Amino acid sequence: MPARIDLEQRRRDVIEAAFRLLVSEGFSGVSLRKVAAESDLNIGSVRHYFDDHRSLLVAAVTEVGDRMGARLTRYPTDALAGLTGEAAVEALQRRLEELLPIDEERRVESIVLTEFIVAARVNPTFRPVTEQMAADMRLVITDALRVLEVGDPAEEAERIIAVLGGLILDSVTPHGSLGVERVRTTLRAHLRSTLRTTPAPIDD
Amino acid sequence: MPARIDLEQRRRDVIEAAFRLLVSEGFSGVSLRKVAAESDLNIGSVRHYFDDHRSLLVAAVTEVGDRMGARLTRYPTDALAGLTGEAAVEALQRRLEELLPIDEERRVESIVLTEFIVAARVNPTFRPVTEQMAADMRLVITDALRVLEVGDPAEEAERIIAVLGGLILDSVTPHGSLGVERVRTTLRAHLRSTLRTTPAPIDD
DNA sequence: CTCTTTTTGTCACACCTGTGATACCATTCG
DNA sequence: CGAATGGTATCACAGGTGTGACAAAAAGAG
The missing domain is CATH 1.10.357.10 (Tetracycline Repressor, domain 2)
Structure with a gap:
């Protein structure tokens, strides 16, 4: 199985991007698409590491x-x-x-x-x-x-x-x-x- | 001109409705449609008393x-x-x-x-x-x-x-x-x- | 090679948002 | 009365949202 990607690290990166959005735009500014853009990922990728919008926020x-x-x-x-x-x-x-x-x-x-x-x-x-x-x-x-x-x-x-x-x-x-x-x-x-x-x- | 309606009072009512929404749903829950529903008004009426979404919030x-x-x-x-x-x-x-x-x-x-x-x-x-x-x-x-x-x-x-x-x-x-x-x-x-x-x- | 699994990417859908542009009603004024 | 004006009510549009359902690619396993 291709597990090249450090899953935990990726999750951390996404959460970090969410943090930056939280700071710059506040709670309601943290959308999946914006987080994807902020972390230079596709929204599909973000959704691969976090099931939900909700679970991303909970992780954060x-x-x-x-x-x-x-x-x-x-x-x-x-x-x-x-x-x-x-x-x-x-x-x-x-x-x-x-x-x-x-x-x-x-x-x-x-x-x-x-x-x-x-x-x-x-x-x-x-x-x-x-x-x-x-x-x-x-x-x-x-x-x-x-x-x-x-x-x-x-x-x-x-x-x-x-x-x-x-x-x-x-x-x-x-x-x-x-x-x-x-x-x-x-x-x-x-x-x-x-x-x-x-x-x-x-x-x- | 038909000025039967107390304009200031109406504005107060709308703002009061916005307050209730602020309490129950938080800042992002205060939309024009919800405020209209909460104040038992049509969204058209709300927009008659407040030019903007923004100006409603500023008034609040x-x-x-x-x-x-x-x-x-x-x-x-x-x-x-x-x-x-x-x-x-x-x-x-x-x-x-x-x-x-x-x-x-x-x-x-x-x-x-x-x-x-x-x-x-x-x-x-x-x-x-x-x-x-x-x-x-x-x-x-x-x-x-x-x-x-x-x-x-x-x-x-x-x-x-x-x-x-x-x-x-x-x-x-x-x-x-x-x-x-x-x-x-x-x-x-x-x-x-x-x-x-x-x-x-x-x-x- | 093929197969399998992870990762990425793309559509489309239903929903909600503010807002522009109206039309309609009702009431007061002349 | 007619006319004007304040108030109410709709419609449509563009934009954004989460999410379901996929397909495509990539990379290790056999």
Whole structure:
């Protein structure tokens, strides 16, 4: 059987093309014909690697989910044990910056993820992936805060998740001109306040 | 000339129908024919009140922008002057809850706004409105923090905006099962920390 | 070589979209 | 009354969509 073609690689290429379309045209711009053109393939070929339009999209959201999951677990939580003050802030900051659109690669993933999250509101097909991601994120952050001995880790994790989500949406979408530096410093400020570094200078 | 029909009211009805479609089917579900069906009108009538598909959407995003703007300026900022502690938290909380999807009306507006914000990333048509909204929000919150004599109001406003955005996205989208109560308490917790009420109970 | 299986390519179909161009109705004005 | 105008209703067209059904090509297996 002629299996010259690396099937997995081809699928990856097609998904990558879908990512580019997601970025440039948004969710509704990802049609089979456009994906075929973007990946320099015939629509017949694309349909050979993906049964459906739907299954292509599911593969795409799964891919971005996997990548985000990998970013989440890149740094072991145990390594946070014992850290305090600015060292704790920096360690946590490094972990969470993995999820922020601070470079082109992460920007693409953030956009793709955002498009799917919004699409999932109406299209239940994508919910398993987005819900799994949200659950993983909640768990990892909560655990990290617990190891760092933060009071009420669940509540503080909720706030951090909200901050992350807001920052991602703001910087990905062009309504606030929220630059990379601003995103990072805003996150850092929030982490400092969460970890109760800088003991609240009250000025009166 | 037979002007029996209240033109503005009709336009409002159509926009309301567009809102319902935005909620139930998302941005790409808002077609002229569907809007016509949803508003119990003929497509010819819809096109009589709105030249374009595009101009209908612009009218819709403008409407939601106006409503959000009204919510932002509902409470005068001056009324915050002199407030401290829990009173300040509650006052600010009440203002900001206007923007959160805490009831059905606000939920619809949040969804509509979210759909347009995401759409605006790729479709520059909607940017003027979304950018104006973001600017207004930034200004109002910054002013409020200034009146409440918070240090570095701009930076703290940025964080509050991020929290609001994240909470809205999380509660509107079904990936985290973030209930109304949880949204409110999370916001309140953040405002308490911003206004430095509850002087950080460290437990060791 | 032939056979088999993968990969590519092409039609056609039904459906939905926005839109241009109308016609028709109804009501108010002169 | 007639006429003008706001409102309603259709039709047709070009363009895009996913998909079913194929055929053609290409390359390893025997």
